[in-house]
Amino acid sequence: MDALEPDVFTTQTKELTPEERQKLEDQNKRGFVTEFKANKLEIDAQRNWDIFYKRNETRFFKDRHWTTREFKELLDQETNGDKRTLFEVGCGVGNLVFPLLAEQTSEEGCFSSGKFYFYACDFSPRAVDFVRSNPLYDSSQITAFQCDITTQQVHEHIPAGNLDVCTLIFVLSAIHPQKFRDVVLNLWKLLKPGGLVLFRDYGLYDMAQLRFKPGNKIAENLYVRQDGTRSYFFSEQEVSQLFQANGYEIVDNAYVHRRTLNLKEGVDVPRIFLQGKFRKKPEE
Numbered sequence: 542m543d544a545l546e547p548d549v550f551t552t553q554t555k556e557l558t559p560e561e562r563q564k565l566e567d568q569n570k571r572g573f574v575t576e577f578k579a580n581k582l583e584i585d586a587q588r589n590w591d592i593f594y595k596r597n598e599t600r601f602f603k604d605r606h607w608t609t610r611e612f613k614e615l616l617d618q619e620t621n622g623d624k625r626t627l628f629e630v631g632c633g634v635g636n637l638v639f640p641l642l643a644e645q646t647s648e649e650g651c652f653s654s655g656k657f658y659f660y661a662c663d664f665s666p667r668a669v670d671f672v673r674s675n676p677l678y679d680s681s682q683i684t685a686f687q688c689d690i691t692t693q694q695v696h697e698h699i700p701a702g703n704l705d706v707c708t709l710i711f712v713l714s715a716i717h718p719q720k721f722r723d724v725v726l727n728l729w730k731l732l733k734p735g736g737l738v739l740f741r742d743y744g745l746y747d748m749a750q751l752r753f754k755p756g757n758k759i760a761e762n763l764y765v766r767q768d769g770t771r772s773y774f775f776s777e778q779e780v781s782q783l784f785q786a787n788g789y790e791i792v793d794n795a796y797v798h799r800r801t802l803n804l805k806e807g808v809d810v811p812r813i814f815l816q817g818k819f820r821k822k823p824e825e
């Protein structure tokens with residue numbers, strides 16, 4: 542995928558065309574999935590992600606080389622020689638963490654990239670195994686562990702008040718909205734005062750949302766894919782509210798409109814992501 546135009550950042554919700562509005566209305570034709578099915582998807586969430594990684598292994602997600610462009614906080618900052626700590630939540634097979642690790646261990650990288658000790662977790666034991674068996678995995682620089690970030694498990698792995706940065710990249714959308722608050726509060730406990738959550742995920746009315754067919758809707762803006770994994774589409778207001786109500790201040794939060802060209806299919810793909818930075822306020 543090649544970017545066609547520079548990204549546009551805005552807090553305005555996308556205006557739908559009449560056809561797009563119709564597509565969203567059509568999604569309601571068969572109503573929401575049954576309560577039984579919705580509960581089962583929640584119970585099977587870990588299993589479904591694990592099967593996803595069994596099927597796709599390390600092939601599905603691309604390395605996320607854009608992170609230092611979008612999040613300058615990942616670049617070098619004065620730390621008196623101490624390593625900062627970064628926690629990648631829902632790390633998958635490590636597409637965010639390994640490019641950063643590679644950069645900081647390369648000769649030239651030492652000067653441009655921040656120095657981090659990395660923690661990485663995922664729900665799927667298979668994904669964590671892929672991270673641990675990556676040739677770059679070195680326990681003096683990174684610890685990967687399996688955990689459900691909506692529970693208290695994470696506190697067995699990382700001491701409270703220890704983290705400088707948490708990254709939530711296309712992860713919250715995979716979690717049921719009723720549990721968003723648990724995630725945000727867990728990260729709050731782990732961060733140092735002033736520590737940052739860096740967030741990027743699907744934005745409201747992204748083309749991936751408009752593409753869902755009737756029968757796939759679990760709740761407003763929450764859908765199930767063919768393989769049982771779920772996807773939520775975020776509005777700027779609700780994400781701001783979520784963080785603000787739980788002890789953070791908003792540094793940035795906006796939709797990113799990105800137009801990319803799928804070279805194989807020759808089609809222009811307009812995407813909408815939501816990207817934010819949230820700072821942990823000191824306890825009052």
Ligand SMILES: C[S@@+](CC[C@H](N)C(=O)[O-])C[C@H]1O[C@@H](n2cnc3c(N)ncnc32)[C@H](O)[C@@H]1O
Nearest residue numbers: 590602631632633636663664665689690710715
């Ligand atoms: C769309 S993938 C994104 C993976 C990775 N962050 C990336 O951008 O390449 C979502 C990831 O979140 C993980 N996940 C879903 N629910 C989770 C939970 N409750 N706790 C931890 N990880 C979870 C899934 O296993 C999956 O690896």
